[in-house]
Amino acid sequence: MTAQIHVPSLLSRAGAVSALTLAAVGGTMLAPGAVPQAEAAAATHATKALNVAASKKGSPYAYGAAGPSRFDCSGLTLYSYKKAGKTLPRTAQQQYNKTRHISTSQRQKGDLVFFHSGGRVYHVGLYAGDNKIWHSPKSGSVVKLDRIWSKSVYYGRVR
Missing domain, CATH: 3.90.1720.10 (endopeptidase domain like (from Nostoc punctiforme))
Incomplete structure (x- = not known):
């Protein structure tokens, strides 16, 4: 099972460039160490x-x-x-x-x-x-x- 972080919870901490990057990956990303x-x-x-x-x-x-x-x-x-x-x-x-x-x-x-x-x-x-x-x-x-x-x-x- 892979841990996922949802983009909305990260947006409050992310800068403008990071927010665009996160949006481009389709809404979720793997948490560090989740491999x-x-x-x-x-x-x-x-x-x-x-x-x-x-x-x-x-x-x-x-x-x-x-x-x-x-x-x-x-x-x-x-x-x-x-x-x-x-x-x-x-x-x-x-x-x-x-x-x-x-x-x-x-x-x-x-x-x-x-x-x-x-x-x-x-x-x-x-x-x-x-x-x-x-x-x-x-x-x-x-x-x-x-x-x-x-x-x-x-x-x-x-x-």
Whole structure:
């Protein structure tokens, strides 16, 4: 059950700009902290993991590496979520198998983006919003922010 605050009770305390904003949201809004605890915790872990991945910008790719200074793709996601307090398996396929699968419309910052071909997951990164991911792409490259270049992707939420 979600707690709601009705706009009329807030208008007496809201300024003119705030009143217009509140009216635009359709009459009710969620009270701070009203998000179910499990969702809030997942969002917190995802945000932390995303920030960790972004902090590794420029770290070189190394096959089989899982940090703290070199990464392969699944090593970066494993390391980022470990620092955020969550445990993931080692490979991209195993990580896909462990996450809660979600649709493109449900994706949020910090969710994992899995690239696949022929039913096999071959690459993973962290969703950064605006159709971009933080990832460690390949030998000779570094951890970086890139646009999602394929439509052959799955999304997963770390539980």
